[in-house]
Structure formats: C-alpha cells, structure tokens
Amino acid sequence: MGNQTKGYHVAVVGATGAVGQKMLETLEKKNFPIEQLTLLSSSRSAGEKINFKGETFTVEEATPESFENVQIALFSAGGSVSKKFAPEAVKRGAVVIDNTSAYRMDENVPLVVPEVNEEDIKNNKGIIANPNCSTIQMVAALKPLQDAFGLSRIIVSTYQAVSGAGTAAVEELREQSQDFLNGEELTPEILPVKNETHHYPIAFNALPQIDVFQENGYTFEEMKMINETKKIMHAPELSVAATCVRLPFFTSHAESVYVEIDQENTSVADIQRALNGAAGVVLEDDPSNQVYPTPLSAVGKSDVFVGRVRKDLDTTNGFHLWIVSDNLLKGAAWNSVQIAESLVKYNLL
Amino acid sequence: MGNQTKGYHVAVVGATGAVGQKMLETLEKKNFPIEQLTLLSSSRSAGEKINFKGETFTVEEATPESFENVQIALFSAGGSVSKKFAPEAVKRGAVVIDNTSAYRMDENVPLVVPEVNEEDIKNNKGIIANPNCSTIQMVAALKPLQDAFGLSRIIVSTYQAVSGAGTAAVEELREQSQDFLNGEELTPEILPVKNETHHYPIAFNALPQIDVFQENGYTFEEMKMINETKKIMHAPELSVAATCVRLPFFTSHAESVYVEIDQENTSVADIQRALNGAAGVVLEDDPSNQVYPTPLSAVGKSDVFVGRVRKDLDTTNGFHLWIVSDNLLKGAAWNSVQIAESLVKYNLL
Structure with missing residues (x-):
C-alpha cells in the first residue's frame, strides 16, 4: 500500500489540449496523489513546457514505451490516439481512463460517471471510458430521480459551448465575434465540424449540428447521448431522444430536459428534494428570486447545477428541468x- | 371599392421601435396599398423623422384623436399602450392589428397566423391580435402536420434572439460582447427582463428566462407559447410544453420541437412532403450535405424554415424538428x- 501514500505514476496523453490542460489543473487542485507525472502528446506538440505544482515538465511524443511503469493513463488526444496507444498502456500494466469516444460503447469497457455507476470500474479490463460531456451532466442530474421515482423517458435539447469542439473552435468564436462586431465578413473554417465540407458562422448564431450525421438523421453527438445514457444508467429500456445544438459561448453546456418518471403523484417539491444534496448536484431553483443556473455561472465549478424544475401541464408524471455544468x-x-480517485478508493491500481 | 385600389389610411403605433421599423420596411417591401400613413409613438419619441417610400414622415404623440379616419392601426408599442389606445382606434372605425400580448387570450379577439387560421379574422370586433413571435413560427410549421396527420403533443425548447426584447437588449448584447472580448467587467442592465430585480450577462451566455415567472414556475413567454398555440390551432386538447431560453444572437428564433402525431406508420419522408411547399414554410433538410437552417441564415426572410426532421427512436408517432424564422x-x-392583407382580401375594411 506504499503506493497509495506516496502516490502514483500518472500519464496525461494530450496534455497540451483544452481538456488535457483542465486535467492537469484538476489533478493539482484536487491534490491527487502523484509520485511521477508523464506528459505526452503527438509529435506536433512534443517539446512544449508545462508547469505542474511549481515544477516544469516537458511534453514528450507518445510511444508505446512511454507507458512503462505508468499506473494511470488519462487519454484525451482524440479517438485514433486512444485506439493506437491505450492497448499499449494496458499491456504495460496501466489503467487507462479514456476521454474519447473510442471505447465507450465497447461491452468490455465500463463507461463511468462516479455518482451514477462507480462500481462498474470493478469490471474494468484495463480501460475505463469517460462519457461524452453532454451525457455526463445529464445522467448525474437524473440519477437521483431514477433512484427515487424510476425513470422511463428523457427528451433533451442541448445548448453546448464551443470549447467542446477544442481550442481551435474557441479561438474561432473569439475572432469571429470580433469580426462580426467590426462589421467584417465572416470566414468560418472550424465549426460545426472541422473535417466536414461546410463550415458555418458560430458568432451570434446557433448550429444544429455537433459531430457528423448518422444514417438515421441524428448526429453522432445525439446518438452518443442516447446510447451512453442507457449504458451508464443500466437502463436499456429507457427512452432517450436528443437534439444537440452548438452555441456562441465558450464554456459550460446547458440542457433543457423533459423526463417522465414511473411514480405518479410526484410534486415539484419531491423532485427538488431528491436533487437537493445529491452527490455532485446543486439545486439552483428559485423562480421568485430569478435563481437558476446559466453557462457563465457554472464556469470553473465541478458540480452539476439544476434549475427551472416544473411539472408538465399535460401529463401526470412529466417534469421539465434545466441542467448546466462546466463541460x-x-x-x-x-x-x-x-x-x-475511485480506482484508488477501490484499491484497483 | 375605390379604397382598395387607391389604398388605405394606415397608422403605425410604436413606429420608432424595433418591430415598428420592420413593419414600415415590410409595408414598403410588400407594397401594401397605403393612401395615408400616420406614424405614432409615446411623447418620448414624438418628433422623430422616418423615411417611407422616399417621403419623410414626422412621428406624432399618440392621442385618441390620432385615429380619426384611420382604417388599419398596427400596434407595437407595449401592452399598456394597446390597452389605452386600441379601443379608441376601434371606436373611430379602425381595425387594430395588435402585436402586444394585451388582447391575445381575449375570447372576443381573433389570434391569427394567416397560414393557420386566416378565416378567424372574420370574427373580429375591431381588434385582431398578432401572436407571440416564438408561437407564430412554430404553428406555421406545424399546421401542415396537423392537417395531414393530426397533432396530439408538442414539446418545444427555444433558442431566442435578443431583438425579441427590444432595441435596448440588442444594444446591450452588442456592447457587452465587446466588453467581454476586451476582458472588461460586465454590467448587465436590461436582460433577461428590463423591469425585474436581477439582470444577468447575455454575452457568451444563455438565460433560461424570457418575461416574468408565473405562479406555476413557467415564464410568461412559456405560457404564451402554450396557450396561444392551442387557440390559434383550434386545439384545446393539444398537449403543449415549452422551455424558453434567451441566447446571444441578434435576430431569428430557433426551436427544437418534438411532436407526436395521430397517424401511425408515418415516415420522415411523409413529414418532409407535408412541409415542402406548405404556405410560408421552406424545408431546408439534407443532413448528408449539412443543410439545415440557422438563425443567421434566416435573417431578413419572411418564411419559416424547417430542418433536422427525424423520427423519434422510441415511439411510433414521434418526430423531432428544428424550426427557424426571423423573429x-x-x-x-x-x-x-x-x-x-387578409383584411383586404376578405373585404373587411
């Protein structure tokens, strides 16, 4: 157990990206026990210097050998990088926590939101998948309702920040907004999807496309929300529908969510009571004082915020909620x- | 019938406001037959000069006598102005078309979207109400589905432009966006609702409050969508739920709409066929070529644009749509x- 007090050898793959940076900030802020830190990236970003707890680290190009002696490897460098290197890390004894969509629907890979299905990590075979951002905050907020009342149906429309599309999208919104205010012509190059044929302005606009379209007319982001929610909540019979929209703000996703619960005769106060104090959830819901969460009010906070809880006016078991969290x-x-942290807690390293 | 060829005496009340300006532009662009034009406002804006068809008009302060000989009075100066002056205009023989919420739910006042319930204008007793902006575009797009398949349920989440809150809100978004990009502190003063206690930043944010909260936790905007939809569509039994959100763009509202229709075994192609070519509706829906409407693409256009038509994956009669129009x-x-125009067509002036 010496490791647990001294700390672990942690690798961050994609250390220079938007999420990689936030992973390092979070590891530092939450004081995760680290004995050795290895920062990895593609060859393009290798050589960059990154500060962590007052020490300067040089980012190295990821190779299979980079994972020798690594105990926890946090991947956030795109699906192809995870596909290439996660098996190499596992082969060398690391547990991989993968933030891409590469393994999420793999039946041998637990897909985990600790407030919802923490114990699933016990079934890991080396890789644990981190769900899609818009899925995580929704299931975290709906888990207390599933537990207390049963959950049969979800219809969600999202309001998603550009940082979910990476640092280039963040920069595009910033520059394009300034161009718009200056009355200059807009030249979209990144959003809605970098590698797609057409690009549309995001500044002072709304784009009903996140990720590429599937055969059934849904986007991949929408199908992620639908499929991941059922897997995380262990609810294959749950009805889930999603419409995902990219909007001109930098950070935090918001979601307008309609749910139907199994239990009849449930009041708004019952729903609020179930949410209030649930792990990782903060109720911000007082219409008479204009209290509700917004993307800006959630920036930099770890919790999932819920407001605007209302009873549907036409059904006996339907409710509407507004869910916001820093994506x-x-x-x-x-x-x-x-x-x-859960891996440490369950002694799985 | 001499009047019809020569034109009518039209008054615009609130001529200097955002909607008033657009009314004048639209009267000019659609070449509505006007013989005499009277521009009215509060005392604050009286004296302003406005150009119409190359002629300069001076805005006058509205008084009861302003409506002498007026045949059509277009009101868009707030509910209290309509309450005060619409009866005076009617008393003097004018037909009032009121763009405020003052008379919309009055059972003696037709609430009209011409593509949906044009004939209701025949029942007017002097006042005809123009519905709420977010309601109009939704019912215009859903009417063809109601006619073809029957409509039992609507759940809508809106993405609404700041111009719906007036010119001060437009200016606030513009200035606040620049302040945000400059890294300056934001000092919200208008949105979400000018006369409310708390104001929140709209720049790079989303505000789940449009208009004031009602006792049941819904906002007045949400209740307008719910109640007006049933009235316009002549469907008191129709289930309607709404969540209304103000977003940082200037013009056009977008709506993520879930509908349940009565007819079973309906396909996406059936829905698209019903929408395509319907009066005032333009289908922009080709995911494989990234074709869908956005707020920016709808600016300055008269039509209601529909895209992202998808079949719900869990019900046999549910569909999702994305509806956009210039608010x-x-x-x-x-x-x-x-x-x-309908009043002219039915010879009701």
Whole structure:
C-alpha cells in the first residue's frame, strides 16, 4: 500500500489540449496523489513546457514505451490516439481512463460517471471510458430521480459551448465575434465540424449540428447521448431522444430536459428534494428570486447545477428541468480524475 | 371599392421601435396599398423623422384623436399602450392589428397566423391580435402536420434572439460582447427582463428566462407559447410544453420541437412532403450535405424554415424538428402585414 501514500505514476496523453490542460489543473487542485507525472502528446506538440505544482515538465511524443511503469493513463488526444496507444498502456500494466469516444460503447469497457455507476470500474479490463460531456451532466442530474421515482423517458435539447469542439473552435468564436462586431465578413473554417465540407458562422448564431450525421438523421453527438445514457444508467429500456445544438459561448453546456418518471403523484417539491444534496448536484431553483443556473455561472465549478424544475401541464408524471455544468470539468477533466480517485478508493491500481 | 385600389389610411403605433421599423420596411417591401400613413409613438419619441417610400414622415404623440379616419392601426408599442389606445382606434372605425400580448387570450379577439387560421379574422370586433413571435413560427410549421396527420403533443425548447426584447437588449448584447472580448467587467442592465430585480450577462451566455415567472414556475413567454398555440390551432386538447431560453444572437428564433402525431406508420419522408411547399414554410433538410437552417441564415426572410426532421427512436408517432424564422418579420412585422392583407382580401375594411 506504499503506493497509495506516496502516490502514483500518472500519464496525461494530450496534455497540451483544452481538456488535457483542465486535467492537469484538476489533478493539482484536487491534490491527487502523484509520485511521477508523464506528459505526452503527438509529435506536433512534443517539446512544449508545462508547469505542474511549481515544477516544469516537458511534453514528450507518445510511444508505446512511454507507458512503462505508468499506473494511470488519462487519454484525451482524440479517438485514433486512444485506439493506437491505450492497448499499449494496458499491456504495460496501466489503467487507462479514456476521454474519447473510442471505447465507450465497447461491452468490455465500463463507461463511468462516479455518482451514477462507480462500481462498474470493478469490471474494468484495463480501460475505463469517460462519457461524452453532454451525457455526463445529464445522467448525474437524473440519477437521483431514477433512484427515487424510476425513470422511463428523457427528451433533451442541448445548448453546448464551443470549447467542446477544442481550442481551435474557441479561438474561432473569439475572432469571429470580433469580426462580426467590426462589421467584417465572416470566414468560418472550424465549426460545426472541422473535417466536414461546410463550415458555418458560430458568432451570434446557433448550429444544429455537433459531430457528423448518422444514417438515421441524428448526429453522432445525439446518438452518443442516447446510447451512453442507457449504458451508464443500466437502463436499456429507457427512452432517450436528443437534439444537440452548438452555441456562441465558450464554456459550460446547458440542457433543457423533459423526463417522465414511473411514480405518479410526484410534486415539484419531491423532485427538488431528491436533487437537493445529491452527490455532485446543486439545486439552483428559485423562480421568485430569478435563481437558476446559466453557462457563465457554472464556469470553473465541478458540480452539476439544476434549475427551472416544473411539472408538465399535460401529463401526470412529466417534469421539465434545466441542467448546466462546466463541460471541461464535470464533462471531462473532473469526471476522469474522479474515476482515478475511485480506482484508488477501490484499491484497483 | 375605390379604397382598395387607391389604398388605405394606415397608422403605425410604436413606429420608432424595433418591430415598428420592420413593419414600415415590410409595408414598403410588400407594397401594401397605403393612401395615408400616420406614424405614432409615446411623447418620448414624438418628433422623430422616418423615411417611407422616399417621403419623410414626422412621428406624432399618440392621442385618441390620432385615429380619426384611420382604417388599419398596427400596434407595437407595449401592452399598456394597446390597452389605452386600441379601443379608441376601434371606436373611430379602425381595425387594430395588435402585436402586444394585451388582447391575445381575449375570447372576443381573433389570434391569427394567416397560414393557420386566416378565416378567424372574420370574427373580429375591431381588434385582431398578432401572436407571440416564438408561437407564430412554430404553428406555421406545424399546421401542415396537423392537417395531414393530426397533432396530439408538442414539446418545444427555444433558442431566442435578443431583438425579441427590444432595441435596448440588442444594444446591450452588442456592447457587452465587446466588453467581454476586451476582458472588461460586465454590467448587465436590461436582460433577461428590463423591469425585474436581477439582470444577468447575455454575452457568451444563455438565460433560461424570457418575461416574468408565473405562479406555476413557467415564464410568461412559456405560457404564451402554450396557450396561444392551442387557440390559434383550434386545439384545446393539444398537449403543449415549452422551455424558453434567451441566447446571444441578434435576430431569428430557433426551436427544437418534438411532436407526436395521430397517424401511425408515418415516415420522415411523409413529414418532409407535408412541409415542402406548405404556405410560408421552406424545408431546408439534407443532413448528408449539412443543410439545415440557422438563425443567421434566416435573417431578413419572411418564411419559416424547417430542418433536422427525424423520427423519434422510441415511439411510433414521434418526430423531432428544428424550426427557424426571423423573429422581427414572420414573428412580428410580416405576420401583422399579412393580417392586413387578409383584411383586404376578405373585404373587411
């Protein structure tokens, strides 16, 4: 057990990216026990210097050998990097916490939001997947309702920040907004999806496309929310529908969520009571004082915020909620670090 | 019938406001037959000069006598102005087309979207109400589905532009966005609701409050969508739920809409066919070529644009749609002028 007090050898793959940076900030802020830190990236970013707890680290190009002696490898450098290097890390004894979509729906890979299904990590075979950002905050907020009342249906429309599309998208919103205010012509190059044919302005606009379209007319982001929610909540019969929209703000996703619960005769106060004090959830819901969460009010915070709880006016078991969380923290970095903490807690390293 | 060829005496009340300006632009663009034009406002804006068809008009302070000989009075100066002056205009023989919420739910006042319930204008007793902007575009898009398949349920989440809150809100978004980009502190003063206690930043944010909260936890905007939809569609049994969100763009509202229809075994192609070519509706829906409407793409256009038509994956009769329209045109000015055109068409002046 010496390791637990001294700390672990942690590798961060994609250390220079938006989520990688937040992972390092979170590891530092939450004081995760680290004995050795290895920062990895593609060859493009190798050589960059990064500060962690007052020490300067040089980012190295990831190779299979980079994972020798690594105990926890946090991956956030795109699906292809995870596909290439996660098996190499596992082969060398590391547990991989993967923030990409590469392994999420693999039946041998637990998909984990600790407030919802922490114990699933016990079934890991070396890789644990971190869910999609918009999924994480929704299931974290709905788990207390599933537990207390049963959950049969979810219809969600999202309001998602550009940082979910990476640092280039953040820069595009910033520059494009300034161009718009200056009355200059807009030249979109990144959003909605970098590698797609068409790009549309995000500044002072709304784009109903996140990730690529599937055969059934849904985007991959929408299908992620639908499929991941059922897997994390252990609810294959749960009805889930999603419409995902990219919006001109930098951080935090918001979600307008309609749910149907199994229990009849439930009041708004019952729902609020179930949410209030649930792990990782903060109720911010007082219409008479204009209290509700917004993307800006959630920035930099680890929790999932819920407001605007209302009873549906036409059904006996339907409710509407407004769910907001920092997409880079609970939606990515913080949830990954929480999984690492769970591995320590269950002595799985 | 001499009047019809020569034109009508039209008054615009609130001529200097955001919607008033668009009404004048629309009257000019659609070449509505005007013989005499009277521009009215509060005392604050009286004396301003406005150009119409190359002629300069001076805005006058509205008084009861302003409406002598007026045949059509287009009101868009706030509910209290309509309450005060609409009866005076009617008393003097004018037909009032009121763009405020003052009379919309009055059972003696037709609430009209010409593509949906044009004939209701025949029941007018002097006042015809123009619905709320977010309602108009939704019912215009859903009417073809109601006609073809029957409609039992609507759940809508909105993405609404700041111009719906007036010119001060537009200016606030512009200035606040620049302040944000400059790294300056934000000092919200207008949104979400000018006369409310608390104001929150709209720049790079999302505010789940449009208009004031009601006893049941819904905002007035949400209740407008719910109640007006049932009235316009002549469907008191229709289930309608709404979540209304203000977003940082200037013009056009977007809506993520879930509908349940009565007819079973309906396909996406059936829905698209019903929408395609419906009056005032344009289908922009080709995911494989990234074709869908956005707020920016709808600016300045009279039509209601529909895209992202998908079949719900869990129900046999549910569909998801994305509906976008210019909130100042079809959502306000153009719908009002359309009502005026209907009055001419039915010889009701």
